[in-house]
Amino acid sequence: MLGCGTVLAALALQSCEKDILTGQPSWLGNSIYERLEEGIEVNGEKQNFTVVLRLIDDLNLKEVLSKTGSRTLFVASDSAYNVWFKENNTSYEQLSTAQKKMLLNNSMINNAYLIELMSNVSDNPPQEGMCMRRATAADPLDSIAIMSPDEMPVDPFLRANLDSWAYLRNNGKDIRILKDYNSAPMIHFLPKFMSKNKFTAEDITVLSNGSSTSINDAWISGRKVISDEQTCKNGYIYVVDGVIESSPNMAEIIRTEPQMSQWSKLLNRFSKPIPTNSFGGLGTMTEDFKRLYNTNDTLYILKYFSKPSLYQSVSSKVGAYTVPAVLSFDPGENYYMYSNSMGYDLHYDAGAMIVPTDEALQEWWDGAGKGLQEEYGTWDSVPALTLSKLLNVNMLTSFLDAIPSKFNSIVDDSKVEIGITPSDVVKCYMGCNGVVYMVNKVFAPSEYRSVVYPALAHQSLMGVIYYAIDNYDFGPYLNSMDSRFSLVLPFNNSLSTSGEHMVFRYIDPCTYGSTMQTLWEFYYDEEEQTVAAERYNCILDERGYIDVRDKITASPSATLIKNRLEDLVNNLIVVGDIESGQQYYLTKGGSVLRIVGSGNNITLQGGLQIENDQQIRVETIYDMTANGNGKSYGISAEDNGSHETGKLPPLTASKSVYQVLQANSNRDSLFFKLLAEDNSTTTLLKSTIKYSSTTYKCANENYPNIGIFENYNYTVYVPSDTSVQRLIDNGYLPEWKTWDALSDMADNSTVAKAIQDSIATIIHNFVRYHIQDNSVLMGGTDVVNTKYETGKLNPKTKRFYSLTVNASANDLSVTDQEGNVRKVVKKYGLYNKACREYWIGGSGNNQTIYTSSNAVVHQIDGCLLYDAESQLVPWMSKLTDEQKELINNLPE
Structure with a gap:
């Protein structure tokens, strides 16, 4: 131990003595310039750097790189430069000053870095293994x-x-x-960085073009580091396996x-x-x-x-x-x-x-x-x-x-x-x-093989609809090759009312319930590369003709345009083939689209066109099925100045369920009364709703929406008056007039209030069971013994009661929980009635579609029952004697 300690002490003394004499630690090498002059041993062979030294001299950096400072330099040997000169058919003498600057400065960092620390990002503490680029000395x-x-x-x-x-x-x-x-930063792949970011050996093999198979190698701007660090008094030198050019x-x-x-x-x-x-x-x-x-x-x-x-x-x-x-x-x-x-x-x-x-x-x-x-x-x-x-x-x-x-x-x-x-x-x-x-x-x-492509390829004809698809995030959905689509593409090829633009027209659903509707004319603004619109007051008659009135001076905002076009596009998309032989299809938005004809003679109807008995002729079919995902159907907006819904895109229905039932109340008066004469606080009909702090209204306050509808599609089954009256006559189903008669005393009588609650519950449950999730149409997709949930909750199972439906081209039947089979009544035309209910935000010309629901109404030949044991007993039998007495004493 004594001998060993003596040796260590002697080494320490010599080191300290050198530090005192030279003013620098003994382990610190000469300057960068001097070290390059000496040459560096790489893999047992000395490499020379006369080319790098010439670059330094010619750029007047010898003094800078000979004195103290802070630099990191990645250098190529003379042999590497000789290869580079040969590959580029040039020589040192042919290099311009700018080229010399790029060769030297792009391989130099104005800070001294150990290579194992170069992959750290400066922070407190440093973020290890996170850095892959940093600035160089280049200008x-x-x-x-x-x-x-x-x-x-x-x-x-x-x-x-x-x-x-x-x-x-x-x-x-x-x-x-x-x-x-x-200036171009240096890009480097260093072991810590590659490890941190889970590079594999295959990654570095591909990235280095086979020059390396290990993430333990260090790469600087595409060149591999082949030496240890050369520690100098003014920085570090690393030798790389080739010339770092201009990054x-x-x-x-x-x-x-x-x-x-x-x-x-x-x-x-x-x-x-x-x-x-x-x-x-x-x-x-x-x-x-x-x-x-x-x-x-x-x-x-x-x-x-x-x-x-x-x-x-x-x-x-x-x-x-x-x-x-x-x-x-x-x-x-x-x-x-x-x-x-x-x-x-x-x-x-x-x-x-x-x-x-x-x-x-x-x-x-x-x-x-x-x-x-x-x-x-x-x-x-x-x-x-x-x-x-x-x-x-x-x-x-x-x-x-x-x-x-x-x-x-x-x-x-x-x-x-x-x-x-x-x-x-x-x-x-x-x-x-x-x-x-x-x-x-x-x-x-x-997109090059999807149903969107025709619109992309024909911008002058379909610029408006393509803009909506591309900018409102329909692209990823419609470009999917995992689904088959049918997409309706309206042409903006009709001269605008102002005579300044080529447009397609659209009746604003927010104004369906008003005495005066709004006609939108969408056009593509070539200067701004966006969609714009002009709006006019108009009157839409029952035949589908549009009487255009004065122009609305306020231009719609981009937000309003997006609100309408998003709604429109959702109802122009059908998942599946609309030439499959059906007559009715549901769109992505849940609305009804009717198809008539085949081949090159196809017409379309949205809910509004069905109401007006107007048809839209398909001008061009773009078949993208061979290598793509369906067909697109181009429809023309040209109307020669005669505006009608048959020249508009397929638009959704203007009527709510309430309006459809009211219009047919000579055939469905009792069910309509059960829905419409409800004055309870839990009524199924609503004219307004509130989300957060915002109140939304239905399209027409005189025609309320069904409050249990959400942003989905439904089927409403309307039992015949005869079948409803039979339940009333047998005392199984109460009427709202009894509820109304108790209203004056309900505020002060718990007995009256309890009776009212009982009446409301029975009627609501009855109506709810006639409302089914999913729209099913006769002539739509065939349905065989398919169960659908209704709006009536089973209190025992906490699941909704279901209906079993069968539907074909010409028939539709519904089987209730008790096994009763009810068929659609076609005699009076109250079937396949498309409805849409809107919740509208804002006011005046700034109204927006907040949300909506779609429904189809069918009249059926009997009532639907979810539980005969509770429904086919007199409703008053469940009341207390005191409650019965109160009802019996009500005035006629």
């Missing part, structure tokens, strides 16, 4: 490029007033342009890779040049550019029309006009990071893009994408909105959610797995703002 002005007019996109949005490149292109001069206003962003990677040139052209249609002097906060950059280049030329930044990200929001306008589509993010934004509420910045994540090779894209264009080719002829003719669907489904906002081991979680526009596998990846490129997966196939959006 954006180091990467100014020259762009010639023939490199600029031509008419990218197929409209002259949206060509943001026109002036520069027509000017005929080259421009100086930055790929972004921020291009994803747009630049795609632009410069010959095999992705066609995709780059498609992306560039969404590009725009922005002068730095008109871009907020870049005044200093503009002045530095002019000083460094001794010029008064304008410096531009290459941006892309895209959705806002964490760091930028680029205007979607060209002059006064809004572009028709934007990308999911800007692939040229060096600091790209998705907006989030977690406080994450560029250090935490990046983006990713799936890009097919030119060969794969051409193969798709001639094969699965043939429909697009036949529609437009060339890629340059594909409208931007249509094209954006293809590009955006391959733009992944989070790289960490798109590493190869998570490929099965990448979804398309219908929210189903896109289908990419690691074997599809030809090559992977690490960019400063994300990773580009170059693949050997095209992953197309489901």
